[in-house]
Amino acid sequence: MAxxxxxxxxxxxxxxxxLQEIRGDYQRGRIGFFWVFMxxxxxxxxxxxxxxxxxxxxxxxxxxPYSYSMYLMGGILAWSLFDGIVRETMDVFxxxxxxxxxxxxxxxxxxxxxxxxxxxxxxxxxxxxxxFSLALGVWQGLSFLxxxxxxxxxxxxxxxxxxxxxxxxxxxxDVSSAVRAGLPLMFWVTPIVYPLSIVDERVQxxxxxxxxxxxxxxxxxxxxxxxxxxxxxxxxxxxxxxLLLALNLLLYRRMRSDLVxxx
Numbered sequence: 001m002a003x004x005x006x007x008x009x010x011x012x013x014x015x016x017x018x019l020q021e022i023r024g025d026y027q028r029g030r031i032g033f034f035w036v037f038m039x040x041x042x043x044x045x046x047x048x049x050x051x052x053x054x055x056x057x058x059x060x061x062x063x064x065p066y067s068y069s070m071y072l073m074g075g076i077l078a079w080s081l082f083d084g085i086v087r088e089t090m091d092v093f094x095x096x097x098x099x100x101x102x103x104x105x106x107x108x109x110x111x112x113x114x115x116x117x118x119x120x121x122x123x124x125x126x127x128x129x130x131x132f133s134l135a136l137g138v139w140q141g142l143s144f145l146x147x148x149x150x151x152x153x154x155x156x157x158x159x160x161x162x163x164x165x166x167x168x169x170x171x172x173x174d175v176s177s178a179v180r181a182g183l184p185l186m187f188w189v190t191p192i193v194y195p196l197s198i199v200d201e202r203v204q205x206x207x208x209x210x211x212x213x214x215x216x217x218x219x220x221x222x223x224x225x226x227x228x229x230x231x232x233x234x235x236x237x238x239x240x241x242x243l244l245l246a247l248n249l250l251l252y253r254r255m256r257s258d259l260v261x262x263x
Contacts, residue, residue: 074223075192084118089162143222160244
């Protein structure tokens with residue numbers, strides 16, 4: 001209740017900060033705001049052209065036109081949300097050092113701003129991708145309705161991971177650099193560009209140990225195959241994420257004095 005009261009108290013500040021964050025990130029170029037969407041859309045276009053037309057790749061279980069493009073859209077949509085939240089929440093303590101020292105505004109408000117900005121950008125990207133799918137004549141029906149629930153679970157997971165890394169990053173500044181170097185590798189060991197079915201059966205079990213695989217597969221099920229994703233692993237990940245968020249809060253409260261000294 002205290003957390004909700006805090007958010008309600010600073011709601012106007014949070015909203016203005018979200019808009020300022022979005023504007024500040026992309027205001028340098030004349031079309032700067034659109035670059036945030038151009039990158040994932042160009043990824044979909046490039047991979048679709050190369051893998052579908054050049055390498056003659058086919059998506060098992062979906063033989064309609066543009067199925068591979070829809071598969072890529074689902075995977076990249078999920079990955080971009082995870083990647084954006086983890087990268088920014090991981091640095092929330094470093095970027096918020098002045099706030100921790102001098103401001104009466106709780107750090108949780110700035111965390112909300114960081115997460116909400118990434119959600120807003122991802123929702124816009126989702127709408128653009130849905131627009132493309134309709135233009136291509138692809139509509140997967142009610143499976144699209146699962147996307148808000150999937151997004152909520154992915155936001156909880158990404159925030160929990162980002163905050164935990166952020167706490168470690170205060171004590172060991174190499175954490176941020178290591179994670180930024182490791183995220184591109186993680187992209188390629190997650191079945192985003194390729195379907196899991198083409199991976200050697202002997203190592204497919206290892207891919208299921210990657211939590212992001214379950215989220216990208218769920219998005220791809222809804223967007224490319226028109227099916228509802230398996231809810232069991234997602235429910236487990238959601239519960240684990242909420243527990244990890246609670247643990248992060250406990251750690252922050254216990255380590256706050258040490259954090260202030262190190263920042």
